[in-house]
Amino acid sequence: MKYAIAVLKGDGIGPEIVAEAQKCLDEVAKRFGHEFAYREALVGGAAIDACGTPLPQETIDTCLACDSVILGAVGGPKWDGLPAEMRPEKGLLGIRKELGLFVNLRPAKLHAPLADACPLKPERIADGLDLVVCRELTGDVYFGAKHRDEDGTGHDDMNYSIAEVERIAHRAFRMARQRQGHVTSVDKANVLETSRVWRETVQRVALEYPDVAVDYLYVDNAAMQLVLNPGQFDVILTGNLFGDILSDEASCITGSIGMLPSASLGETNLGMYEPIHGSAPDIAGKNKANPIATVLSTAMMLRYSFGLAAEADALERAVERVLEKGCRTGDIAKADERVLGCSDMGDAIAAEI
Amino acid sequence: MKYAIAVLKGDGIGPEIVAEAQKCLDEVAKRFGHEFAYREALVGGAAIDACGTPLPQETIDTCLACDSVILGAVGGPKWDGLPAEMRPEKGLLGIRKELGLFVNLRPAKLHAPLADACPLKPERIADGLDLVVCRELTGDVYFGAKHRDEDGTGHDDMNYSIAEVERIAHRAFRMARQRQGHVTSVDKANVLETSRVWRETVQRVALEYPDVAVDYLYVDNAAMQLVLNPGQFDVILTGNLFGDILSDEASCITGSIGMLPSASLGETNLGMYEPIHGSAPDIAGKNKANPIATVLSTAMMLRYSFGLAAEADALERAVERVLEKGCRTGDIAKADERVLGCSDMGDAIAAEI
Ligand SMILES: CC(C)[C@H](C(=O)O)[C@@H](O)C(=O)O
Ligand SMILES: CC(C)[C@H](C(=O)O)[C@@H](O)C(=O)O
Numbered sequence: 001m002k003y004a005i006a007v008l009k010g011d012g013i014g015p016e017i018v019a020e021a022q023k024c025l026d027e028v029a030k031r032f033g034h035e036f037a038y039r040e041a042l043v044g045g046a047a048i049d050a051c052g053t054p055l056p057q058e059t060i061d062t063c064l065a066c067d068s069v070i071l072g073a074v075g076g077p078k079w080d081g082l083p084a085e086m087r088p089e090k091g092l093l094g095i096r097k098e099l100g101l102f103v104n105l106r107p108a109k110l111h112a113p114l115a116d117a118c119p120l121k122p123e124r125i126a127d128g129l130d131l132v133v134c135r136e137l138t139g140d141v142y143f144g145a146k147h148r149d150e151d152g153t154g155h156d157d158m159n160y161s162i163a164e165v166e167r168i169a170h171r172a173f174r175m176a177r178q179r180q181g182h183v184t185s186v187d188k189a190n191v192l193e194t195s196r197v198w199r200e201t202v203q204r205v206a207l208e209y210p211d212v213a214v215d216y217l218y219v220d221n222a223a224m225q226l227v228l229n230p231g232q233f234d235v236i237l238t239g240n241l242f243g244d245i246l247s248d249e250a251s252c253i254t255g256s257i258g259m260l261p262s263a264s265l266g267e268t269n270l271g272m273y274e275p276i277h278g279s280a281p282d283i284a285g286k287n288k289a290n291p292i293a294t295v296l297s298t299a300m301m302l303r304y305s306f307g308l309a310a311e312a313d314a315l316e317r318a319v320e321r322v323l324e325k326g327c328r329t330g331d332i333a334k335a336d337e338r339v340l341g342c343s344d345m346g347d348a349i350a351a352e353i
Numbered sequence: 354m355k356y357a358i359a360v361l362k363g364d365g366i367g368p369e370i371v372a373e374a375q376k377c378l379d380e381v382a383k384r385f386g387h388e389f390a391y392r393e394a395l396v397g398g399a400a401i402d403a404c405g406t407p408l409p410q411e412t413i414d415t416c417l418a419c420d421s422v423i424l425g426a427v428g429g430p431k432w433d434g435l436p437a438e439m440r441p442e443k444g445l446l447g448i449r450k451e452l453g454l455f456v457n458l459r460p461a462k463l464h465a466p467l468a469d470a471c472p473l474k475p476e477r478i479a480d481g482l483d484l485v486v487c488r489e490l491t492g493d494v495y496f497g498a499k500h501r502d503e504d505g506t507g508h509d510d511m512n513y514s515i516a517e518v519e520r521i522a523h524r525a526f527r528m529a530r531q532r533q534g535h536v537t538s539v540d541k542a543n544v545l546e547t548s549r550v551w552r553e554t555v556q557r558v559a560l561e562y563p564d565v566a567v568d569y570l571y572v573d574n575a576a577m578q579l580v581l582n583p584g585q586f587d588v589i590l591t592g593n594l595f596g597d598i599l600s601d602e603a604s605c606i607t608g609s610i611g612m613l614p615s616a617s618l619g620e621t622n623l624g625m626y627e628p629i630h631g632s633a634p635d636i637a638g639k640n641k642a643n644p645i646a647t648v649l650s651t652a653m654m655l656r657y658s659f660g661l662a663a664e665a666d667a668l669e670r671a672v673e674r675v676l677e678k679g680c681r682t683g684d685i686a687k688a689d690e691r692v693l694g695c696s697d698m699g700d701a702i703a704a705e706i
Contacts (some may be wrong), residue, residue, distance in 0.1 A: 005581075073677075084549065086588065089543045093544070119581060121471075141511055143492070146546035147546065149514075153513065154512060154513055154545075154546040154547040154548070154551070155497075155510055155511065155546060156510075158508065158509040158510075159507060161502075161504065163502070164505070182368075189492075190440065190442045191446070192499070192507075192509045193507040193509050194509050196437065196505070196507060197507030201492030222612075223599075227472055227580060227602065227605050228472060242598075244573045245573050247573075248577045249580065252581050257577075282698060300659070318601060
């Protein structure tokens with residue numbers, strides 16, 4: 001089969017890590033007889049520099065014309081001083097909205113060979129750690145109306161409609177069915193009207209999934225439980241703002257944020273796949289970055305956008321094998337371990353496919 | 354000196370833990386020649402049961418007529434089904450607002466004898482852990498206008514005025530001067546207008562404290578840094594919603610939430626002091642609760658509302674000594690340790706003053 005993939009390298013280490021992911025994808029294409037056609041487009045700081053805007057219309061058009069999107073990372077100190085409307089983040093938020101990507105999936109799991117890197121004591125993860133945060137991505141206070149009063153007071157409208165909560169809730173329950181059958185919905189329903197709509201709607205949707213266990217946590221408690229006993233979670237279903245916070249917390253509990261992929265999905269098969277780590281400007285261009293999160297993101301792409309489960313498995317197994325063999329980039333290496341560069345890590349994974 | 358203290362025992366374990374705190378306060382009074390006059394009032398579920406509202410006007414009046422307020426804990430499954438306006442939490446939010454308590458201080462530190470309980474690996478806390486979250490408590494999306502549209506969409510207005518940010522920022526910077534001289538302001542200024550007002554205002558206030566180091570983190574990053582390297586923090590300055598999440602996360606990183614006090618302060622000396630843990634309905638009335646967080650909260654009361662630093666030190670040292678002697682309630686005991694009941698723990702602390 002032939003697939004068109006929009007490639008948005010972005011800023012910082014973005015270009016290097018995306019190049020390694022493409023290297024691995026090309027190997028998958030060769031082994032399984034597919035064809036991946038890449039179409040590059042600009043986003044974030046790179047787009048600001050070239051076109052004066054973090055999300056050119058051409059980039060949106062390119063993405064919409066493709067079967068999926070790979071994104072590296074956006075942002076860096078160079079663009080930090082710009083006004084809000086012109087910053088790299090705005091490109092990221094814009095693309096999520098323009099492509100209708102309302103589900104953000106962030107799996108956080110321990111890779112056995114890297115279990116040492118977990119910041120928690122071993123007894124805290126005795127039950128393992130294999131959860132996915134299912135974060136709503138195109139609503140909430142992120143996209144509500146914003147303004148300043150004359151006296152300088154800042155306002156953001158936090159809101160969720162019933163339809164917005166329903167569609168993400170269905171995704172979470174269906175995903176739980178493929179996993180351990182457990183959804184934890186996180187909100188602040190003891191304080192927020194938005195959260196009360198969220199909770200009532202999730203409760204109603206839950207009735208359609210009697211085979212899935214569901215519980216409800218307040219966000220402050222969820223932030224604690226992630227540290228105290230992360231093994232209790234399977235699918236964490238939450239809104240855009242709480243999902244931002246909890247998915248970052250969950251990811252650092254694995255101890256290797258350089259390993260963690262993400263998928264952003266909508267109603268169609270078109271999805272956007274990106275590592276959850278940032279653009280790491282300090283090591284950009286030095287061949288030091290860890291490409292694994294990006295490679296695993298493209299495995300999610302093969303699975304969710306293209307329906308190529310065997311190919312996704314092959315790519316994920318290749319990553320597991322290089323880890324078992326002791327291949328490490330700087331971020332995941334222990335003091336006495338030999339460190340591979342970004343491109344060597346890409347080669348090693350490609351060789352295992 | 355004579356001080357009037359409003360005592361709001363609340364629900365669940367509230368009455369037991371407050372009783373032990375009073376026992377210790379009475380011992381302080383005896384040793385140092387003070388007089389503490391207690392005036393009880395109802396809040397939370399207890400007030401709902403007795404008066405049909407979680408915060409009777411009489412309770413507000415009692416608090417305003419006293420020099421400080423001790424609160425046990427509010428809430429429990431009995432009242433969970435009530436409509437939002439009638440729930441115990443509403444009493445807590447109401448009292449914060451009515452008393453103008455816009456600063457919430459939550460110190461999180463490791464007690465050396467309990468360091469084992471920390472869920473993080475020892476190397477993660479090599480720099481120690483002694484931070485205080487300085488959370489704004491009467492603004493933000495907590496108190497913004499709430500409504501539902503006709504189609505059922507829920508809305509909450511997130512907002513901060515410049516004056517609200519200024520007054521809490523000054524508190525944080527002044528507090529940092531008494532500590533390690535470092536403020537970390539946490540917001541989501543890359544997305545929220547409210548946060549941009551927050552950050553600009555903190556930056557302006559910071560100019561008045563050139564001796565205090567200040568940095569700015571996005572809330573998602575702060576949630577990570579608390580797990581990865583909590584020793585980097587001294588004073589965390591943040592809004593009501595982010596403060597709710599981060600202070601709970603910070604507290605569980607100490608491994609003993611039953612130990613952690615809090616103070617809520619306003620423009621006057623009147624403050625409210627409460628443990629950060631909840632009402633623990635499962636162990637209520639069984640003499641199993643840990644009164645230490647409440648005792649340490651009253652130490653904060655002695656210091657902040659009454660200006661009695663020596664008395665506060667004496668109470669805090671008494672707690673350290675009982676811990677060193679191996680006194681433990683169930684929540685902080687290891688498998689082989691002898692467990693004290695709530696009242697025995699109160700006796701032990703009182704005996705050390
Ligand atoms: C860069 C920022 C706007 C973004 C977000 O908050 O969504 C990022 O933190 C993320 O989680 O992808
Ligand atoms: C009970 C709840 C309304 C409250 C809050 O969110 O402020 C609690 O979590 C706290 O932090 O004191």
